[in-house]
Amino acid sequence: MTDARAEDEPSLPAEALAFLTRPGLKRLWTAARTRLERGGLRPVGTIRLPDLDAEERQALSLLLARPVTGPAVTIRLSDLDTRLRTSAVGLSLAATLTELGPPLTDRRAARDAAQAERTRLWSESEAALAATPLANQEWARQWLEGIRRGGTLMRQPSGTALTTIAQAIETLATLFPGTATDPTPATWGRGELATRTTGSAHGLDDGTLLARLVQRGIAVARGVDFPIDAPGRRALWRQASVTPDEVSSTVLTYGLRPTGTTWQEGALRQRADHRLEAHLTLRELRALQLSFPPGTRIHVCENPRVVEAAADTACTAPLICTSGSAATVVLTLLDALSAAGCTFAYHGDFDWPGIALANRIMERYQAEPWRMQAADYEYLATRAELHGTPPLSLTGTPIEAAWDAELAPTMDALGIALHEEAALDLLLGDLVEA
Structure with missing residues (x-):
């Protein structure tokens, strides 16, 4: 264990501290610290320092009060402890290492x-x-x-x-x-x-x-x-x-018209007929019979504003919103729609998190990119500049778009992030045509 020392006991004299911290002794203190910490802080056993250079041999000779001339040296920790106690240092090996810092740890x-x-x-x-x-x-x-x-x-x-x-x-x-x-x-x-x-x-x-x-x-x-x-x-x-809690998290939908005959499917059709969005919980999804005509095409967006605008303009195309992240309830609905034979088209933000989310959706559901090509990004960036829209800097680590190898380099070159709302008029036009 370390020496018990009074709080007012002076630390190492400046001259001793300068000598002990010279570069030629650095390996010695590192090896001694490791051996002491592994051995219960007791100065027992030996350490060996191979491949000594001239500076180390000189410093060790002065410290040990004996010539060190060979390429390596073996030092008994008990001898080193005695030498430090009886020298101008006046402290045990453990106390010396504590002074040189950091504090010793009794690993045993x-x-x-x-x-x-x-x-x-x-x-x-x-x-x-x-x-x-x-x-x-x-x-x-x-x-x-x-x-x-x-x-x-x-x-x-x-x-x-x-x-x-x-x-x-x-x-x-x-x-x-x-x-x-x-x-x-x-x-x-x-x-x-x-x-x-x-x-x-x-x-x-x-x-x-x-x-x-x-x-x-x-x-x-x-x-x-x-x-x-x-x-x-x-x-x-x-x-x-x-x-588990299956009601607090919801997925935002619009225009879904499943062909099932239960009242839940009927309610969705009625909301679609009245141009109203629907928030579905996991609990509701478990009860729904999501059958659709084969090949029903469903658009998927990232931002709720697209759903709101689609309802305001009386679009009839079915639309699912990820609300910025593919939460479990979103994936549960898309899984069910995919199992029902639906196909998907996806659009999201032109920033790196948006590309990451798009990769996830497109790869999982073989969704088609919906105005998400490099040419679409360039057009929107140019249009925003012509309209005098303040640019939003593109930050973060670039992410390759799985569907278009040119998109990430183009975004990185222009350095502008474009949220989905920048393409809102184009997206609504597509939904009306659909």
Whole structure:
């Protein structure tokens, strides 16, 4: 361990500090620091410095008070410690390294403390599991062991880790009070369940560590793979009688006329007949029978203003808006329309995030570019300049457009970002013709 020194003890004298910080000793201090930190801060063992240059040999000779003439030197840390204590430095090796900075870290003690913390965490986790109906479930033990092997929990602060695993066990015990194939007959809203087991309605929100741990437990209990996307995670929640939030996120639509005979499809047709947009939730999409005439062409835009303008001008072409990002509810609708045999044409912003989103939509649905070629961009940029529109600088990392190799270089050369509204009159003309 490091020397105990009074707070008012003077630091290294200026002359000693100047000598110890000379370049010829840099490798020595680096090697000594590494060896001390690995050995519990005790000056034991040796260090070897190979390939010495003239400057290093001179500095080491002066420090060790013995000639160093060869291409390499081996130094006992105990000798170096004694030499520093009895020299003008007057400090131990550990204290000297602390003065030279940064502070030493007892890595052995840190490893021992981390191991003790891991032991305590899993001991308390096993005790918490044993106190619930999950104690007799083989899948629950497998789940806890999988978490232990994964290591994610141990990267959290100890208090957070203990709280999280305890809440995960409590949540799973609430969902599976009997056997793995017999979840509680109650149907929980995810927020309601989170409030019950964590005290916060957002405790099981997507992306939280607790939600992932609980979902892994459900997957192990049901014998299914852990889902890799949002729809799969929602389906997994439903396997444990948990209803995820399917009403807060919506997709903006206009002009959809599905041929199904339920009242939901009829309501969409009525809104289309009255030139009204419709916001559809995931819950509604699950109930809709989205059948369309084969080859129905659907335009997809990025900005809600296009939908608003289409309604104002009484366009009849069906239109879907991503609202700036392809959220799960948007992709769910487009997946259903694609499965129904619909085709797509896509337009978005001429900036790098817009190109990234366009790539995603076009590649996933084989959508055609809708006024999204390099020539379209050049025309709009020129028109904006002629109209005296203040230019918007194009910032960020260029992204290649999968549908047009010339678009990204053209945008990068002109350096102007164009939002979808810049092409609004052209888009509306296309929708009217459609």
